[in-house]
Amino acid sequence: MQYLMFVVGIVVPIILLTLFFKKKIYLSYNKYICSAIIAVLIALVLEVFTFNFNSFENTRSDKMTVSADIKTSEVKSDGYLSPELYGSITKSASTEKNIYTLEMQGVDAKVNNIDVIPDSNDRAIECKVYYSDEAVNKYTESGDESVIVPSMKSTGHMHPHFAGKCRNLKIELKTDLNSEINSIQVKLNYPAKFSFDIFRVLLVAAICFMGFVIYFTRGKGCLQFNRNSNRQFAAIMGLVVVEIVFTVFLSIAGNLQFNENGKIQSINFQDTQDPYQELTLAITKGKVDLNSLNPETEIQEMRDIKELQKLQNPYDCSQRDGLTYKWDRAFYNGKYYCYFGIVPALVFYLPYYLVTGHMLKTKILALLLVVIIEMLMAALVYAIASQYKKRLNLWVVMAAILGFTNVSMVLFCINGSKFYEIAAASALACALAGLNFIVRAFDNKKMTVGSLCAGAAFMALSVGCRPNFILVSFVAACLMLNGLAKKGGYVASGNNKIKTYLSCVFSKSNITAILAIIVPYVVVGLGLMYYNYIRFDSPFEFGAKYQLTVFDTGYYGMTDFGKIPLMIARALLIPPTISATFPYVNAVSESSNYLGYYYGMSYMGVLAQPIMWTVILLGWSMKRGIKDMGHKAFVMLSVIVGILMCYVTTAMGGTSLRYSVDFAWLFFIPVIYIVFDMYDRGRNRKITKYILVLVGILTVATVMINVLLCISPTWSSISRKVPEIFYRIEEMVVFWK
Numbered sequence: 001m002q003y004l005m006f007v008v009g010i011v012v013p014i015i016l017l018t019l020f021f022k023k024k025i026y027l028s029y030n031k032y033i034c035s036a037i038i039a040v041l042i043a044l045v046l047e048v049f050t051f052n053f054n055s056f057e058n059t060r061s062d063k064m065t066v067s068a069d070i071k072t073s074e075v076k077s078d079g080y081l082s083p084e085l086y087g088s089i090t091k092s093a094s095t096e097k098n099i100y101t102l103e104m105q106g107v108d109a110k111v112n113n114i115d116v117i118p119d120s121n122d123r124a125i126e127c128k129v130y131y132s133d134e135a136v137n138k139y140t141e142s143g144d145e146s147v148i149v150p151s152m153k154s155t156g157h158m159h160p161h162f163a164g165k166c167r168n169l170k171i172e173l174k175t176d177l178n179s180e181i182n183s184i185q186v187k188l189n190y191p192a193k194f195s196f197d198i199f200r201v202l203l204v205a206a207i208c209f210m211g212f213v214i215y216f217t218r219g220k221g222c223l224q225f226n227r228n229s230n231r232q233f234a235a236i237m238g239l240v241v242v243e244i245v246f247t248v249f250l251s252i253a254g255n256l257q258f259n260e261n262g263k264i265q266s267i268n269f270q271d272t273q274d275p276y277q278e279l280t281l282a283i284t285k286g287k288v289d290l291n292s293l294n295p296e297t298e299i300q301e302m303r304d305i306k307e308l309q310k311l312q313n314p315y316d317c318s319q320r321d322g323l324t325y326k327w328d329r330a331f332y333n334g335k336y337y338c339y340f341g342i343v344p345a346l347v348f349y350l351p352y353y354l355v356t357g358h359m360l361k362t363k364i365l366a367l368l369l370v371v372i373i374e375m376l377m378a379a380l381v382y383a384i385a386s387q388y389k390k391r392l393n394l395w396v397v398m399a400a401i402l403g404f405t406n407v408s409m410v411l412f413c414i415n416g417s418k419f420y421e422i423a424a425a426s427a428l429a430c431a432l433a434g435l436n437f438i439v440r441a442f443d444n445k446k447m448t449v450g451s452l453c454a455g456a457a458f459m460a461l462s463v464g465c466r467p468n469f470i471l472v473s474f475v476a477a478c479l480m481l482n483g484l485a486k487k488g489g490y491v492a493s494g495n496n497k498i499k500t501y502l503s504c505v506f507s508k509s510n511i512t513a514i515l516a517i518i519v520p521y522v523v524v525g526l527g528l529m530y531y532n533y534i535r536f537d538s539p540f541e542f543g544a545k546y547q548l549t550v551f552d553t554g555y556y557g558m559t560d561f562g563k564i565p566l567m568i569a570r571a572l573l574i575p576p577t578i579s580a581t582f583p584y585v586n587a588v589s590e591s592s593n594y595l596g597y598y599y600g601m602s603y604m605g606v607l608a609q610p611i612m613w614t615v616i617l618l619g620w621s622m623k624r625g626i627k628d629m630g631h632k633a634f635v636m637l638s639v640i641v642g643i644l645m646c647y648v649t650t651a652m653g654g655t656s657l658r659y660s661v662d663f664a665w666l667f668f669i670p671v672i673y674i675v676f677d678m679y680d681r682g683r684n685r686k687i688t689k690y691i692l693v694l695v696g697i698l699t700v701a702t703v704m705i706n707v708l709l710c711i712s713p714t715w716s717s718i719s720r721k722v723p724e725i726f727y728r729i730e731e732m733v734v735f736w737k
Contacts, residue, residue, distance in 0.1 A: 002056040002191075009050025013042040035212035036205075043205035047196060051735040054159070057191040061110045066186045068102050075102070089184065097126070097174040100181050104169045107188075111166040115187040116148060116156040121260060122179035124149055124723040127156070128172040134164030144581065148173070149723045151262025154731060157192050200732045214395070225385055225392035232394050239398050240378045243405055244371050250414045250710055251367040253725045254718050262724050269363040274419040275329055275338035277359050280349040288535055290329060290336040300324075305334055315545075315552040328419075330535075330543035337535050339543030340423040342528075343430070343464035366417035369425035370410055376432035377404040377665070383439045384672055389628050390680040395692055399699040400672045403611040406706040408665035412657040415716050424661045427466035432665075434458035438476050442483035452480065453516035460524035467542050468648050468662065471641045473521075475666070478633035480517055484510045486630075544652070551597045556652050566592055567650040570600070571660060575608035576705060582730045585708040587657060587715045599654030602715045606664040610701040614674050615667070625677030626670075635670045642666030657715055 019025070020038050066077045068089040075087030092099045100118075118125055129142040148156045160166070175181060226232055257265040278290045285293075291305070292298045304324045311319045314331060325331075330339035338345070344365075352360040378401045385397045405411070410428065413421040437455030441448045459476050462469040488504030506514070529539035536543055545554035570588075577586045587602035606612060618639075626635050645663035653659055675695055682691035711726060713719045719726040731737070 001058045002053045005049045005056040006053035009046050009048070009053065012045045012049070016041060016045075031216055032213070035216075036209055039205045039208035039212065040201075042208050043201045046204055047201050051197070051200060052192075052194050054192040054736070055194040057112070059112045059189050059191060061112055061189040063187070063189045066102075066104060066188070068184045068186075070100065070181055070183060093177070096177065098177060098180065100173040100175075100184065102171045102173075102184050102186065104186070105167075107166050107169055109165055109188075111160055111162055111169075112189050113187075113191060114158045114160055114169075115153070115185075115190055116158070116171055116173075117153055117185040117187070118148060118150055118156070118173055118181045119183045119185075120150050120175060120179060120181040122150065122175040122181070123258070124720070125181070126174040129158065129160070130170040130172070131160070131162060132167040133162040134167070136163070137167070139168065139170055147719075147723065147727065149262070149727050151258065151260065151724060152727060152731075154193065154195060155727050157737070159192075159737065195731070197732050200735075203732075217395075225394050225397050227382075227386040235394065236378060236382060236398060236401065239401060240375055243374050243402075246707070247370050247374065247411065247414065248367065250411065251363065251417070253722060254415065254417075254716070255363065256722050256725060258722070258724050269361045271362050271418070273359075274362055275340055276345050276349055276362065276419050276422060278336075279338040279342065279345045280353050280359065283345065283350055284353065288337065288342075288531065290326065290338060291334075305336075309334055313552065315548065315554060317550050317552075320548070325548060328547065328549050330546040331548050332536055332543070332546045337543055337546075339547055340419060341427070341463075341465040341467070341542075342531055343461050344422050344426045347426075347461075362419060362422060363417040366413055366421050366425060369422065369429055370413050372429050373408070373410050373425060373432060374405050376429060376436060377401065377408065379436050380404075380432060380439065381672055383436060383443070385676065387439070387443060387629065388625070388676055390625065390676075391683065392676055393679055393688070393692065396675055396679045396695060399611075399695050400675050402699050402703055403609075403671065403675075404665070404668050406702050407606060407609045407612060407668040407671075409606070409657055409660040409706075410665075411706060411710050412715065413661060415710070415718075416658070421658055421661075423466050424658065427462045427469045428661060428665065430458045430462035430465055431469055431472045434462065434476055435479075438479050438483075442479070442486070447483060447487045447513060449513050449516050452483075452513055453520060456480075456517040457520035457524070460521045464524060464528055466662070467544075468645060468652075471644055471648070472666075475634065475637045475641050478637050479631075481505055482630060482633065484513060487513070550599065553652070558648070558651055560596075560651055562594065562596070563598070563650050564647070566594060566598070566655065567647055569605070570603045570655040571605060571646050571650055571663075572607045573605040574603065576604045576709060582734050583708040583712050585705050586712045587709055589714060599656075601654070601656035601658075603655045603657055603660070604709070606660055606667050609705065610698040611675075611695075612667065612671060612702075613698065614671055614678070617674050617678070618670050621670075621674045621677040625680060626673045629673070631673065635673060638666045638669040657709070 016038055020034070025034055064077055066075065066087055068075045068087065070089060070091060073089055075089055077087065087105075088103050090101045090103075092101075114129070116127060125148045127146050127148050130139040131142055132139055142160065146155075146158070169186075171184070171186060173181060173184065252267055255268050257268050259265050275290070278293055279288070281293050282288055282290055292301065294301075307323055308314050308320070308325055308331065313319055326336050330337040348365055349360050352358075381397060381400045381404055385392055385400075408428075410425065413425045434455045434457075437451045437458065441451035441455060455476065459473050462472060484506075485501050485504045488507035488510055490501055490504035532541050532543075533539045535541075536546070545556075547553045574588050577588055578584060579586055587604050589600070589602045592598045592600055607615065618635075622632060622635070626632055642663045645666065649659050649662045678691050678695070679688060682688045709715055711718050711729065713726075
């Protein structure tokens with residue numbers, strides 16, 4: 001019966017689609033309204049029949065419920081399977097878990113479904129099932145460990161595939177040491193309950209509707225990109241809104257609070273006081289060190305500092321064992337400092353604190369920065385597309401925007417959302433804002449000095465967020481120099497091109513523009529040098545070598561070339577791992593085989609992203625679209641600086657998805673031009689539909705990989721912190737379970 005329902009759920013949507021297109025219903029009414037109605041109908045049919053096909057199962061096997069009371073060790077059953085059924089329940093403990101084992105011997109029946117329902121205050125219980133059947137006489141483990149969320153009874157439903165009759169069953173449950181199981185109920189041969197998932201309906205309807213939109217706008221020129229089209233701009237903004245909604249979901253999902261019944265209680269963005277918050281308090285007190293910010297703990301803090309100063313090497317983590325100190329701060333001459341850039345504190349934390357009297361929550365700021373970055377990335381792609389000299393398709397532009405956001409790995413700043421992410425995200429936001437202003441400064445034949453000044457200011461501020469972003473200024477410099485050269489009348493001809501180029505750049509007509517570029521760098525640079533000097537007695541020391549972290553960073557060296565193979569593999573090339581269990585895609589974590597200290601977390605190579613595979617056409621595009629736009633230097637420097645940033649990050653930090661935020665976005669800049677060029681060349685050869693399909697497949701694959709990685713247990717903490725969310729998503733996707 002259930003398989004018939006599954007087929008019905010597939011066939012009915014096919015019939016609806018056939019009628020919709022054969023009868024051309026959309027010609028009589030508004031095609032988008034008709035599309036929306038059909039999309040909802042398809043989603044409802046799939047939800048009722050296909051996605052819930054297991055609930056229609058008509059099993060002929062006898063049903064039985066086994067109940068075990070932990071306190072009394074009593075096991076009883078109702079229903080009939082075998083007169084020889086014997087049950088027992090035991091409890092033991094390891095160093096990390098309480099272990100409960102329910103054994104049912106003599107089941108001797110066909111078992112189609114198992115429901116394990118524990119009564120516990122634990123939010124996520126590990127479960128293993130052992131069995132013996134007609135093919136195996138001794139206990140065999142049924143598979144990997146699964147997780148049961150007591151507030152979600154459906155997570156305890158299992159559909160076994162035993163060989164013939166099941167002889168014996170043993171169910172092992174593990175809880176945290178501070179959690180208990182009061183009783184366990186096991187139901188055999190009860191089909192899965194019907195579960196209508198409104199979120200799945202909305203998602204399927206949205207996907208179907210998008211498919212209709214693509215069909216109606218295919219190859220008719222109606223999606224020819226036009227920078228002056230309000231409808232196209234609204235479409236791009238709609239795409240950005242979808243990205244923002246997903247980002248907000250990630251942030252909220254990771255900070256939800258649930259009660260024992262699995263109901264949402266609140267959203268908790270509270271975090272422990274971090275260096276940025278302490279620096280904000282210090283600035284309000286007229287200083288930059290983080291000492292004595294709390295009068296109640298000042299005396300004890302000074303005692304701890306004296307103990308720290310007595311150490312032979314306070315930056316050696318092992319020597320600090322047993323001492324109380326501030327983790328991940330710079331420590332110099334008996335004072336703590338924030339070694340992260342001061343700009344986020346001045347721009348975000350301090351104004352908020354002065355206006356509200358409350359400290360800005362770091363998790364909220366991380367979300368805000370990621371949203372700003374997504375908008376700035378869309379704006380930069382839009383600006384490049386607006387200046388592109390050949391015709392473009394709106395779908396290609398939107399694919400470039402989606403690719404930019406996902407390849408940049410900025411979404412991974414949401415997980416954790418600590419001061420580490422604030423430094424990287426704020427630097428990236430400033431760099432993107434700077435590039436946007438600079439690109440637009442030369443948008444028309446008339447150069448906009450104000451936009452040029454703002455661009456230079458943001459590029460300089462990015463260094464105040466994260467010092468290694470000084471390298472990104474070289475990427476911006478080529479845009480500014482080329483723009484000034486054209487403004488000065490440069491034409492690429494003659495023998496002495498370099499001399500002519502420089503004379504055009506520094507012509508009298510460009511003096512105002514040159515000052516508009518230099519002044520922000522000088523002002524911000526002098527401010528940062530003064531800030532460094534009053535902290536570390538050196539204008540060029542940002543405090544990196546004085547960190548109280550897991551390793552004495554004073555021994556990090558930029559000439560540690562042994563990390564280059566790790567950089568190439570982990571940061572650039574390694575693809576994610578594919579698993580047979582949800583969420584199917586996981587970040588990689590493996591041994592580095594590096595002799596020495598190396599910090600490594602889960603990672604994936606930026607070039608392993610499907611849309612990045614088009615970068616192999618860089619040489620081809622350099623001779624075409626990129627050359628025609630005059631952005632060859634911009635693209636080449638993006639790649640070169642991306643490699644340098646990748647090496648600096650790896651040498652000074654290690655490998656991690658959140659570390660990739662520093663450089664991943666730079667590698668995507670050439671891809672923007674390549675994708676545009678592919679479409680233009682395909683249009684000339686009348687193969688645009690194939691180019692659009694190829695770009696679409698690569699983009700969708702990239703988005704899916706990153707969406708799954710965002711909730712993957714190898715990177716995200718959602719499955720541990722909020723199992724109610726993770727396993728609801730799993731149920732929505734793995735409907736056949």
